[in-house]
Amino acid sequence: MYQPKIETFPLEELRRLQDNRLAATMHRMYEKIPFYRQLFESKGIHPNDIRGVADLHRLPFTRKTDLRDNYPFAMFAEPMSEVRRIHASSGTTGKPTVVGYTQNDLDIFDDVVARSLVCAGARPGMKLHNAYGYGLFTGGLGMHGGATKLGMAVIPVSGGMTDRQLTILQDFGPEVICCTPSYAQTLAEECAQRGIDPKALAVQYAVLGAEPWTETIRRQVESGLNVTATNIYGLSEIIGPGVSQEDFEEKGTGSYVWEDHFFPEVVDRNTGEPLPYGEEGVLVFTTITKEAFPLLRYWTNDICSINYDANAKRTHIKMSPIRGRADDMLIIRGVNLFYTQVEEVIEQLDYLQPNYQLVVRRERTMDEVTVRVEVAEGVNKEDARLKNLLAGKIKNTIGISMEVILESFGAIPRSAGGKLSRVVDERKL
Numbered sequence: 001m002y003q004p005k006i007e008t009f010p011l012e013e014l015r016r017l018q019d020n021r022l023a024a025t026m027h028r029m030y031e032k033i034p035f036y037r038q039l040f041e042s043k044g045i046h047p048n049d050i051r052g053v054a055d056l057h058r059l060p061f062t063r064k065t066d067l068r069d070n071y072p073f074a075m076f077a078e079p080m081s082e083v084r085r086i087h088a089s090s091g092t093t094g095k096p097t098v099v100g101y102t103q104n105d106l107d108i109f110d111d112v113v114a115r116s117l118v119c120a121g122a123r124p125g126m127k128l129h130n131a132y133g134y135g136l137f138t139g140g141l142g143m144h145g146g147a148t149k150l151g152m153a154v155i156p157v158s159g160g161m162t163d164r165q166l167t168i169l170q171d172f173g174p175e176v177i178c179c180t181p182s183y184a185q186t187l188a189e190e191c192a193q194r195g196i197d198p199k200a201l202a203v204q205y206a207v208l209g210a211e212p213w214t215e216t217i218r219r220q221v222e223s224g225l226n227v228t229a230t231n232i233y234g235l236s237e238i239i240g241p242g243v244s245q246e247d248f249e250e251k252g253t254g255s256y257v258w259e260d261h262f263f264p265e266v267v268d269r270n271t272g273e274p275l276p277y278g279e280e281g282v283l284v285f286t287t288i289t290k291e292a293f294p295l296l297r298y299w300t301n302d303i304c305s306i307n308y309d310a311n312a313k314r315t316h317i318k319m320s321p322i323r324g325r326a327d328d329m330l331i332i333r334g335v336n337l338f339y340t341q342v343e344e345v346i347e348q349l350d351y352l353q354p355n356y357q358l359v360v361r362r363e364r365t366m367d368e369v370t371v372r373v374e375v376a377e378g379v380n381k382e383d384a385r386l387k388n389l390l391a392g393k394i395k396n397t398i399g400i401s402m403e404v405i406l407e408s409f410g411a412i413p414r415s416a417g418g419k420l421s422r423v424v425d426e427r428k429l
C-alpha cells in the first residue's frame with residue numbers, strides 16, 4: 001500500500017476524520033463561495049448545524065448546472081494567486097466544466113493516484129505507459145503526477161497514434177499501462193493483428209477507466225495484452241482519476257473509494273433519498289479536503305452501488321462498476337437500458353467479441369434497438385442460430401427485444417485513443 005495507515009484506518013476513526021474535515025470544508029464554503037453561502041441560507045442551515053457526514057442528507061445537491069451557472073471561476077474558494085492548475089472537462093453541451101487546484105490539492109491528487117497505482121499492482125521503479133490524453137482532460141496529467149510521486153518512470157505517450165504506442169510497448173518495456181478500456185481493446189487487437197506475442201511484452205498491469213466497462217472487456221484485454229486489468233474511476237469535478245480504484249488481488253469486488261478525501265453517497269435517482277449500502281442509484285460525492293474547488297453532495301450522474309467489504313485489505317468502502325451515466329440511459333418501450341447490460345450478455349457467448357454498437361431508432365411510434373456485434377474468428381456470421389441465441393438471451397436477461405446483426409471482425413468502430421461511444425442514437429440525428 002502507498003499510505004497503509006490511512007488505507008487501513010479503523011472505520012470509527014475514519015468517520016471522525018471525515019466529520020472534522022467536512023466541518024472545516026463547509027465553513028470554508030460558507031465563507032468563501034457565494035453560491036454555497038446562499039445555498040445554506042436558503043435552507044436556513046448554518047455549517048455548525050451539520051455535525052458530520054451522517055447529517056449530509058439534510059443538505060441539497062450540487063449539480064452540473066450549478067457549475068455552468070458559475071462558469072468559469074465563481075465556484076473557486078481561493079483567489080487565483082493560490083491556484084496552481086486549471087482543468088476542464090469536455091462537456092457534451094455548452095461550456096466546459098472548469099475546476100481548479102491549489103498546491104495542496106495537487107499534492108492530494110498525486111497521493112490518491114499513487115495509492116491507486118499501487119492498488120493496481122504498480123510499484124516504484126516500474127515504467128508507466130500513460131496513454132490517457134494530456135491537456136485539459138484530467139486523465140493524462142493526473143496519472144502523470146501520481147506515478148511520478150510514487151517513483152515510477154512515466155512515459156507520457158498520451159492517446160492515439162497506435163503504431164507509436166505499440167513500438168513503445170515493445171521497445172521501452174513498460175510494466176504498467178493506463179488508458180481507457182476501449183483503447184486497451186484496440187491495442188490488444190492491434191498486437192494480435194501484427195503478430196506481436198503479448199507474452200513477449202513486459203507489461204503486467206493495465207489501469208483502465210474514464211468510461212464504463214465490464215468483465216467482457218476485462219477478459220479480452222487481459223488475454224490480449226497478457227496483463228492484470230483493474231478499474232480506476234474519477235471525474236474532474238471531484239479531482240480527476242483516482243477517486244476510486246480496484247485492487248489487483250481483489251478483482252471483481254469493486255473499487256475502493258478513497259474516503260479520507262471523498263465522501264460517497266448513493267441516492268435514489270428520482271427522489272434523491274440516500275439508499276442503503278448495496279442498492280444501486282446515483283453516486284454523489286462531497287470533497288472533504290479540497291481547497292480551490294470544494295463540492296458539497298455533487299450529483300455525478302453515475303449509476304452504481306457502494307458497500308463495505310469485510311474481507312478486503314483496506315477499510316475504505318468499495319463502489320461497484322459504473323453501469324452508465326443516468327443521462328446516457330436509454331428508455332426502450334418503458335424499460336431502462338444501459339449499454340453495459342448488453343456487454344454483460346455478450347460475455348456469456350463465446351462466439352462473440354466485445355466489439356459492439358447499439359443503434360437506436362424510432363420506427364413509427366416505437367423505439368427500436370439494433371445490436372451490431374462482431375463474431376469471433378472462424379465463426380459464420382450468417383448463422384441464424386447464433387443470431388437468435390443472442391437475441392433470446394438479451395430478451396430474457398434485459399427484457400427488451402432487439403434486432404441482432406452479427407458482423408465480421410473490424411466492422412465496428414474502435415477507440416482511436418480516448419473514450420468510445422458505443423451507442424448511436426439516430427433519434428437525435
Ligand code: ADP
Pocket residue numbers: 088089090091137138139208209210211212213231232233234235236237240300302321322324325
Ligand atoms: P469528461 O466529462 O470530459 O469526459 P471527466 O474525466 O470529468 O471528463 O469524466 C468523468 C466521467 O467519466 C465520470 O463521471 C464517469 O461518467 C466516467 N468515468 C470515469 N471513470 C470511469 C470508470 N472507471 N468507469 C465508468 N465510468 C467512468
Ligand code: K
Pocket residue numbers: 210419
Ligand atoms: K465522460
